Amino acid sequence: MKIATSAVPTTGPRPKLNTRAAMLVALAVFAQESVWNFYDAQVPASIAEYTTSAALIGLLMGVDNILGIVLQPLMGHISDRTRSRWGRRVPYLVIGAPVAALFFLLIPFAGSFGALIVCMFLFAIVANSFKPLTDALTPDFQAPGRRSLANGIAKIATSLTIIVSALISLFIVDESLELAFAIPAVLLVCAMLIVGFTIRETRSPGYQRALADGTTGQADPWSFRRVVSELFRDRDRSRLFLLLGIFATAGTWAAMRAQLTPYAMEVLDVSRGVAGSLALPGGVAFLVAAIPIALFSDRAGRRRMIRIGLTIMIIGCLIAFAIPTLVTTIAGVMVASVGYAAFSVNAVVLMWNLAPSRTVTGAYSGLYAVAAAIGASLGPAIVGGLVDLTAWSFMFLHSSLLGVVGLALFFLVRREISDGQLAEDAEVDAAAPATAASSEGEQP
Structure with a gap:
């Protein structure tokens, strides 16, 4: 089997970024994640009004991740198979956003513990159903060589x-x-309506390709069962190692972020307020690094950038571990954040590019979300357990070890783009001259 090692197909002129689509997708992502971030920040306090059990609070806050494991890849696959005058992703965004916003709005009005749980559960079901579809719009509109920048x-x-x-x-x-x-909630509804009525999904290359595949008269060969089984049938296991690498890296980042405040209070002897603010410089570093990393990744290759990024993230953890002072901890977190940015920008793009066909990128967006969600759920527990066995001063060392596992897994990812997508591109390239010749012959 021929292994594709280049970042993207290099024939032809370098594709342009669809800036309009990239900005609209960013708007949808901003609105969607605003709701989820506020949910994670404030719903635990609402639950705490009815129970003092930290374990129960944590369990209820993990319900959305559990639902996402099933719903996100399934809804991504359903959207891949959808054909409508609005597109295949947009209908779910436009319908799902107002419904999710309604259940979200009801959370502070819940007058009992049972009512609160019902509101949380219904919000999690609906919001998880369209969560991966905003990401899936990027490969629909952007050529492989521009996806890192758009992401x-x-x-x-x-x-x-x-x-x-x-x-x-x-x-x-x-x-x-x-x-x-x-x-x-209002941000979510307004943004999704703006995106839904302006993005013109039916004109995207991804939708046009899916529409063309549907006119051949053949049944859709990509059932959800086949999409999942293809992960294990892949001869070099690149897709499977990619998912495991996403799990380990997301777990590393989540562990470092979740344990940072108690670490700072225990080891650095700072107040809760100061400890809680230590992630802010890292967030700024991430923002500054994201676009330069994306621009360079489209040229240098995503596997290479992820491996470099994970190495930098591990170095950041080791800096904070080796010299446990406030200044060096902030510096270590900032270095680790830059490294994580390389992973965050490129991992889902690599996932899209390794999908066996461009018609299943929605399902692969859901698979990425599942691997990241499981990692984010288990990573803090793994590192926390290791801290319990040793001491808080070893927290960054334990995080770096989990990062090393992620780095090793990414070295086992051998491809940048799947053979199936290369074959689809070859068919398009072969058909292009014939189409052009036919057009010229029809001219008077």
Whole structure:
């Protein structure tokens, strides 16, 4: 079997970024993640009004991840098979956003523990159903050589939601909890409606390709069962190692972020407020690094950039571990954040490019989300367990070890683009001269 090692197909002129589509996708991602960030920040406090059990709070807050494991790849696959005058992703975004916003709005009005759980559960079901579809719009509109840049723009939008959520919590929550929940909900609905009515998904290359495949008269060969089984049938296991690498890296980052505040309080002997602010410089470093990394990745290759990024992230952890002072901890977190940016910008793009066909990128967006969600759920527990066995001073060392596992797994990812997608591109290239000749012959 021929292994594709180049970042993207290099024949022909370098593709241009569809800037309009990239900005609209970033708007959708910003609105969607604003709701999820505020949910993660404030719903635990709502649950705490009815129980003092930290374990129960953690369990209920993990329900959305559990639902996402099933719903996100399934809905991504369903959207891959959808054909409508609005496209295949947009209908779910336009319908799902107002419904999710309604259940989100009801959370602060829940008058009992049971009502709160029902609102949370219904919100998690609906919001998880369209969560991977905004990401899937990027490969629909962008050529493989521009996807890292487009995804970098979306990741900046995601990072900004942390700031928005913090500002709403700081200035609105104590004055009116109901208004605080309403702001992200309104942002979600307005942004999705703007995207739905302006992005023109039916004109995207991804939709046109899917539409063309549907006119051949043949049944869709990509059932959900086949999409999943293809992960294990892949001869060099690149897709499977990619998913495992995503799990380990997302777990490393989540562990470092989740354990940073108690680490700083225990080891650096700072106040809770100071400890909670240590992630901010890392967030700034991520924002500054995202676009340059995306621009370079489109040329240098995504596997290479992820491996370099994970090495930098591990070095950042080791800096913070080796010299446990406030200044070096901040410096280590900033270095690790730059490294994580290389992973965050490129991992889902690599996932799209390794999909066996361009017609199943929605399902692969869901698979990426599942691997990242499981890693983010288990990573803090793994590192926390190791801390329990040793001491808080070893937290960054344990995080770096999990990062080393992720790095090793990414060295086992041998391809940048799947053979199936290369074959599809070859068919398009072969058909192009015939189409052009036919057009010329029809001219008077």
